[in-house]
Amino acid sequence: MKDLFGKALLDFQNGNYTEDIITSTSISDEDELPIPYLFRSYNEMPKLEQKALQLTQGRTLDVGCGAGGHSLYLQDKGIYIKAIDISKGAIEVVKQRGVLQAEVKDILDETETFDTILLLMNGTGIFQEASQVSKYLTHLKSLLNPNGQILIDSSDIKYMYEDEEDGGFWIDTNAEYYGELDYFLTYKGEEEDAMKWLYLDFENLKMTCESVGLSCELVLEGEHFDYLARLKNK
Numbered sequence: 001m002k003d004l005f006g007k008a009l010l011d012f013q014n015g016n017y018t019e020d021i022i023t024s025t026s027i028s029d030e031d032e033l034p035i036p037y038l039f040r041s042y043n044e045m046p047k048l049e050q051k052a053l054q055l056t057q058g059r060t061l062d063v064g065c066g067a068g069g070h071s072l073y074l075q076d077k078g079i080y081i082k083a084i085d086i087s088k089g090a091i092e093v094v095k096q097r098g099v100l101q102a103e104v105k106d107i108l109d110e111t112e113t114f115d116t117i118l119l120l121m122n123g124t125g126i127f128q129e130a131s132q133v134s135k136y137l138t139h140l141k142s143l144l145n146p147n148g149q150i151l152i153d154s155s156d157i158k159y160m161y162e163d164e165e166d167g168g169f170w171i172d173t174n175a176e177y178y179g180e181l182d183y184f185l186t187y188k189g190e191e192e193d194a195m196k197w198l199y200l201d202f203e204n205l206k207m208t209c210e211s212v213g214l215s216c217e218l219v220l221e222g223e224h225f226d227y228l229a230r231l232k233n234k
């Protein structure tokens with residue numbers, strides 16, 4: 001990984017913001033990801049994220065913290081927060097912004113336990129593939145304190161396969177799950193290694209939760225097939 005995402009966050013943090021990140025996926029064309037959006041304040045966050053922050057309590061882990069907006073907001077409210085990310089650049093930014101506990105770490109290497117675990121801005125993306133959801137959920141479950149909760153958002157992206165003319169869907173039923181995408185990112189002319197990124201619909205998330213002994217509650221639906229879910233030990 002070249003960590004172009006982290007590089008973009010560092011550029012913004014250090015006043016060198018000149019252009020946005022360009023993303024594309026196996027099913028969609030190029031699109032801009034505005035870097036200022038990654039530094040959004042509470043008031044600029046989608047309702048689903050605001051709701052997740054309102055429900056957060058106790059020792060909290062922010063998984064894939066990015067530029068750390070959620071962590072900072074919670075830390076300012078007096079909540080103990082640990083922010084982790086696999087991006088070195090992101091963790092440097094988060095530390096510069098004042099998050100006290102921040103570490104370069106893959107979620108699968110985390111071993112402490114928490115009352116709240118946050119995975120926000122398509123939190124299921126980190127699972128990469130439908131076949132890995134139970135492995136990640138089982139690990140996240142092992143990090144929960146008694147009565148702890150996991151707050152995670154995602155979207156059902158079936159709409160991206162809709163034929164605008166006849167309203168039908170062109171999903172290949174022989175292929176892997178339709179929410180599994182290859183994700184490409186370029187920044188300042190450099191190309192990141194291709195990544196896998198998973199959008200998981202609520203019903204599939206719930207089914208896999210049940211299979212690993214977690215309950216899965218739909219907390220809130222967004223305006224565009226997106227949702228926030230709360231998972232707990234059964």
Ligand SMILES: C[S@@+](CC[C@H](N)C(=O)[O-])C[C@H]1O[C@@H](n2cnc3c(N)ncnc32)[C@H](O)[C@@H]1O
Pocket residue numbers: 005038063064065066067068069084085086087090105106107108120121122126
């Ligand atoms: C879409 S960004 C979301 C950033 C932030 N949560 C936000 O809402 O702005 C996803 C983040 O997850 C991080 N990430 C991806 N896989 C991870 C893993 N296995 N463990 C920890 N972080 C991961 C990426 O480096 C990236 O910063």
